[in-house]
Each structure stands twice: as C-alpha cells, then as structure tokens.
Amino acid sequence: MSETMILHHYDNSPYAEKVRLMFGLAGMRWQSLLSPPWPPRPNVDPLAGGYRRIPVAQIGADVFCDSALIAQEVARMADNPAIDPSNADESARELMQQAEGEAFFAAIASVPPVRLLGTMLKTFGPFGMVRFIKDRTALLKGGSTKPPGAANAGAILQSLFDALDARLQTAQWVAGAQPSVADLAAYHPLWLHVNCSRGPLKAGRTVQEWFERVEAIGHGTRDEIAQADAFGAARESEPRAVPDSEADAPVAVGGRVHVAPVDYGVVPVTGTLAAVTVDRIIVARDTEAFGTVHVHFPRAGYSIAPA
Template sequence: MNDSLILHHYDGSPYAEKIRLMFGLTGTKWSSVLCPVQPPRPSLDPLTGGYRRIPVAQVGADIFCDTALIARELATRLNCPALDPAQVGADAAALMAQAQGKAFFAAIGAVPTPRLLTTMLLKFGPIGAARFVKDRISLLKGSTVRAPQGDKARAVLNALLDDLETRLETHEWIGGDAVSVADFACFHPLWLYVSCNRRPLEAGPQVEAWYQRVSEIGHGEREELTQDKAFAIAKAAEPRALPESVSDTPAAIGAKVEVAPSDYGKVPVAGTLAAFTEDRIVIARDTREFGLLHVHFPRAGYALTAA
C-alpha cells in the first residue's frame, strides 16, 4: 500500500478531472481521498503543509503538487510518455497554454449569471454558495490572474473552441494521432464550463465529437480511501531517494525555505530545501504526525524564498 497512487481531490474539480482522465487512459488502479471544495482540508493540509490548490497526489511519504508535475510523475510511473507535457509538440503546447490560461479563467465567466447562481445553489445550498464565492475571491486575491466576465469571457472561450476546431479538422487528437496530456489540458476548462452551464457543449462538429471521445475515456479503477488510511500510509513510509540538484541552487540545500505559486492561491508551504532540479523543487517537512515528508513542486509557476 505504501507504493499506491493516491489522489486527494473533489469530484467537481476540473484540474482533478484532468488527472482522473490520465488514470482512465492508462487503465490505472488508484485510491481516491475526497476533500472539501475549499479550505480547511483536514485530510490534506497536514500532508502538504497548507498548499492551497487541488488536486494533490501522494505516493507513500512523497507528496506531489500541481497537475503539471503530477502528469510528469504519472508519465514515468505508468510508462506512458504521452502524459508528459514536455513531450507535446509546439502546436499542441500552444493550445494547452491557451486552454490552461485565459480560457480556463473565462470558463465560469462565460456562463450566464442566473444559470451560474442556480448551479451553485444546487450544488452547495445558499450558505455553501456564499462561502464558495467568498473563498474563490480570496483564492484570487493578490494574483496576477484576471478572470474575464460576460461577453469578454465568452469571446475568450469561443476563440479556444475555434482554434480547437481548426486543429481537429486535420488531427484526430490535439497532439496528433493519439490521445495525450494535450487533450486533457484542453478538455478540462470546457468540462468546467459544461458543469457550470448544465448544458451540452455547443461547438463545431470536430470539437463536439472530440469532447465526447475524451469523456468516454473514463477514470480507470478508482477505490475510495479514508483519511486515516492515507495518513497511515504516509506515516509508515520513507520518502524516496532525492534527485540530484543543480549546482546553482537559489538557496543552500538544507536551508529553511517557503514555496508558493507565483500566480494565484499564493499560500506558502514551509520546510527545508531538499532538492532543486531543472524542473522541480522538493522541500522536506519533519512532521509530528508522519515523520519526514517530501513535498514536490514544479519550478515553473512557483516561487522559492528564504523562510
């Protein structure tokens, strides 16, 4: 069990949907720990040290933050290079960036306001909806992200749909002839839009057919896991061997540091710098509950500072 794949997530998370589809593509058996939609998250916060975003992957005493890094981990672990964002061609990578950037933050704003409010009331109830809105405002406080609304949001989303239609007229999948991480990256903001809008996706025929194909990939073999079992797995395990660090680390290995996203959800995680490679930051957290944990972050999009 210490080597099992555990995903800490909630079912409505579009970023988690991206990872769940990767499990579906590879037919992977994985363990699911469901978290609250918003903090506090008592089943996850003790493992990460307070990392704000969802989902988070766990393998024993190693904790992986951000879907870009989780995808790279899965590509290696499951021997599926198609899941590695670094393997995506330039045209598909540009569409990924478009989908995961402006289009993602336009997905909710593109939904008519009365329908969006009804969706939140149906999911959370009046008090829960108010708490959800308050939390999401807090999430974007001090961020570099600007979420468009109304006509501007619909224009951004329609631009993505048009570009995907053009791509899919000559390619079966976003990355070419086979499904890859590019499909899941482009799919998840549309999945969010459809979930909030509660209507089928209205797009060009190629995009609609592709959206249906991705939807049918499924989520692999999911097994629910309790918080206590996930905690017990972390406590019983030792972190895996560390990767070799680059020579010019911004802080000394073993120094006290903090790591936080550089765009939004800027809640820092504190620990000691354990490794700093070409593509990742690993900090060590010596915890009372679990002993030593290693928390992994991608370098891209994250800032490391002295604690």
C-alpha cells in the same frame, strides 16, 4: 506497478477531472480520497503543509502539488510518455497554455450569472454557495491571474474552440493519432463550462465529437479510501531519494524556504529545501504525525524564497 497513487480531490474539481482522465488514459488503478472544496482540508493540510490548491497526489510519504507535476508522476508510473506535458510538441503546448490560461477562467465567466449561481446553489447549498464564492474570491488575491470580464469571456472561449477545430481537422486528437495530456488540458476547462452551465457544449461538430471521445477515456479503476489510510501510507513510508540539485539553485539546499504558486492560491508551504532541479522543487517537512514528508512542486509557476 508496485506504487499506488492517492488522489486528494473533490468530484467537481476541473483540475481533478484532468488528473482522473490521466488515470483513464494510463489504465491505472488509483485510490480516491475526497476532500472539501475549500480549506481547511483535514486530509491534505497535515501532509502538504497548507498548500492551497486541489488536487494533491500522494505516493507514500511523497506529496505532489499541481496537476502538471502529477502528470509527470502518472506518466512515470504507467510508462506512458504521452501523459507527461514536457513531451508535448510546441504547438500542443501553446494550445494547453491557451486552455489553462484565459480560457479556463472564461469558461466560468461566460456562463450567465443566474445559471452559475443556480449551479452553485444546487451543488453546495445556500451556506456552501456563499462560502465557495468567498473562498474563490480570496483565492485570486495576491496572484498574477486576472480573470476576464463577462463581456470578453465568450470571445475567449470561442478562440479556444477555433484553435481546437483547426487542429482536429486532420487528426482525432490534439497531438495527432493518439490521445495525450494535451487533450486532457484542453478538455477540462470545457468540462467545467458544461458543468456550470448545465447544458451541452455549444461548439461545432468536430469539437463536440472530440469532447465526447475525451470523456469516453474514463477514470481508470477508482478505489475509495479513508483519511486514516492516506495518513498511514505517509507514516509507514520514507520519502524516496531526491535527485541531484542544480549547482546554481536560487536558494541553498538545506535551508528553510517558502514555496508558493505565483498565479493564484499564493499561500506558501514552508520547510527545508531538499532539492531543486530545472523542473522541480522538493521541500522536506518534519511532522510529528508522519515523520519526514517530501512535498514536490513544479519549478515553473512557483516562487521559492528563504524563510
């Protein structure tokens, strides 16, 4: 494997945990660059052009936003199709959507407020806790995501437990005999819940045992690097060749565009549209520090509009 993936992340990020487990499932060696939990992120912003969410992956002068797209890149690098979400069967995809939709926010909302505040205080300190709450409140503004209230959160989380329990009655893993990205997608909201509540997962034995199996996958081989190393990788590389674009792309290739998530963190990245396919948007950003950088987004869940 000649390529090296850099992950811009922070240790308490649930979506970063999902990606770190992908590295474990792939048996990959990867480079870790720790990022602040909230913007500004000096290691990410110059590369990704203000993309709001975390984690972000980098291979040279190519930057990958959204864990679904990062999963495709890990699957390609490791030659492991089970990590690519597009290869999941319909029922596994439904469970993934359930886990990363309402259940993700229910994993937080179902934690008693005093316990949740205590966790944030312990993790970030008093000033950091206030900053984190303000930032995450702003993160949801303007998007389509509406988190559930505390009164419904427990039932939503239990629904995920029930769905997992039903699937795990006949197999050790969500998609069958082998672990896949479906397990990681279902696991990381529960990992978040456990971390926020600072207690064991209150699920049945079948789900608890599965949770422990996923945790045991590990994170592969992690090498810490400095911001200068990541910036050097971008500066010393050229973006890889882009795929052919759709003939009926919503915006002409070569035009200036804004690309942003539609659910939350709806801060746009602006650049020149380099390619748009059925499942990917690639924006070229010309920078003084690195030259041309290509920023990749999934097509699903992202808007694209003329700048």
